[in-house]
Amino acid sequence: MTSISVSDPAGPARVDARLFDGKTAQARAVVLSFRHGALQVQGDGIAFEVAPRSVQLSDAHRHAPRQLGFPDGSLCEVDDQQGLERLLVQAGMRTSRIDRWQQHWRAALLALLLMVAVIVGGYRFALPWVSAQLAAAVPDSVTTVMDASTLDLLDRSLMRPTTLPASRQAALRARFAALDGVPAGAGPLLFRASDIGPNAFALPGGTLVMTDELVALSRDDDALIGVLLHEAGHVDRRHALRQMVQTTVVGSAFAFWLGDFSSLLAVLPATWLELRHSRDDETEADEYAIRLLHMNGLHAAPLAALLGRLDAAHAPSAADAHQRNMEWASTHPDTAGRIARLRQADRERFPG
Template sequence: MTQSVQVIFYDGVVSKPHQAQIFSVDEQTIQVRYGDHQQVVKQYRYADMQLIGALGQLKPAIELHDDARIEFLDDLPEWFHLESKKVYSSIWKLERSPTLIIFSVVFVVFFGFALVKWGIPTASHYIAYQLPENSMERLGDEAENYLNKYYTEPSQLAKGQQEQIRKQYIEKIAEGRPARVLFRKGTGLGANALALPNNTIIVTDELVELAHSDQEILGVLAHEQGHLIERHSLQQGLSSLGMSALYIAITGDSSDLFSSLPAAMLSAKYSRKFEQQADLYALKLMDRKGIEVTHFANFLQRLNEEYEKENSETDKENSEKAQKNTDESKEGSKLDRIFEVFESHPAIDERIQMVRDFEKQQKK
């Protein structure tokens, strides 16, 4: 038994580590000697061992059937005949390879980017079109209840005005696929309109008041009809939940996970692609029905002016608060400006230009 190596040994009885020496008995068995004078001797078979892989600066260790443990001070000796040794040794070498580490980092980054850029949106698109109608109605009803409870109040518009808008919508926009048009006072939404998966378009009183003509309202309804036809709200909600699931998989923190899909559908903004698709749908529909698309551009311009007015007031309030706050708050405002660069919505100016370009093409 000339082949031996120094190790740290835990006997499985007490937690105290022992300086020990292991010897090769034969190709099936090793012997462990420990104690003040190495008077305690134990034998173990390779078949009863569980190899714990090395990682970084950690050395390999062996878990034994009697809760004992052998920790090596260096790599496994050549004479150590554990069958899985070669496989683990190869893995440990790869883990310490700078080339593999760099490749792994690049691969993970690219995979994450591809998942966010194409994987989640593609899966959301597929799932959205596979959901049965009753499931969409249930989700839409929950989203509508959530919206009515926290963001809107009963409409103050005259019933006759509401019915007139609905009638024009059926005649010029619905094209045999009518949605339920619901009017609400947008306490937490302002001038806005939303398309929900239960085939409902919610229009706020503030939006109707902002419009200068019925044609402008019809342009907005045509835009929301496009969102309904393409199931954009459902796709965006599913994508939002997919992002949250990816975040949890990476960090293990589920505190920011949306409590429900309806909440995700309302809190998630439409992507640039979805907004452009809905705009194009509205423009083609208005052109077919003989409604001048310039009405849609005019409304977008007015809506943009309204938003700029609200933002200027908000910026003024924030500026006053910033003078009283600490440097931490100032840093937060910088981060807000950085995040604005990644805003997914097309700028209103781009959307207006899209309408103007469409109008020019139709006149050729």
């Protein structure tokens, strides 16, 4: 019930009502009117007045009576919605705009559509912007802890110690470290054997992980460098961290609604495992990789060729659907389009 405000009436009005004294279930017929700045309640043996500011008016419902609550605990029910509205207008006891909208299905539908538009627009545009601002403010000390927790979860579930020779690991790390333009936050570069097939990814704090299976599949180290630069693009733009922040914001909203924050913090590392970069993020990371490849005098064609081999590995005969879903190409949508863009970038950068 909401309080109602008062203004001078334009003239008297009378509305039939049922009075309940708050002590018994018996209803008594009364008439409501507004005179001399007060709400008058009159019936057989009943006569009293109430200051409008002290009246509590129930929400309006199309097929239910309105209730006017009085300070002594009694109340009146009114079936004549239009008559009551005229009385309220004369008494300055206007119902809220929301209540009036609820009486008209077209207005209610419009309000619902506007609410949906605000929610969708907020999720599509405002939330990514807010997430980007929050991600930029997360200190390195926090992302370092996040990486350690996520890597620990991976090592206990999907990853095993690498079988790559130390010399092979050192050679790839040296090549990556020698590149110009790589963001300082991209690294360290770690290797793991895995149950998820050929893959490489950047953790929210910048740690790069490449699987032995991806190294084995590649026929050219330039392709692996292209993959690492793509992941470095995610690091530079803080894509993974932004996604985690965005997921946390949404989760926090639900947790606030449900009143349970305890489970939210516990699942953050696992949440990262289920994240997929958006198509826009992937395009941005590809463009970043192309720019740095060309800056270092390298072609994007080896990366395109590796993408083709990864895509071919997604044949229906592949053994495990979960493994296919986790492989690097499957987490980066529109492989054919990406390959075409990589090759086109080479043609533009190295004509002839």
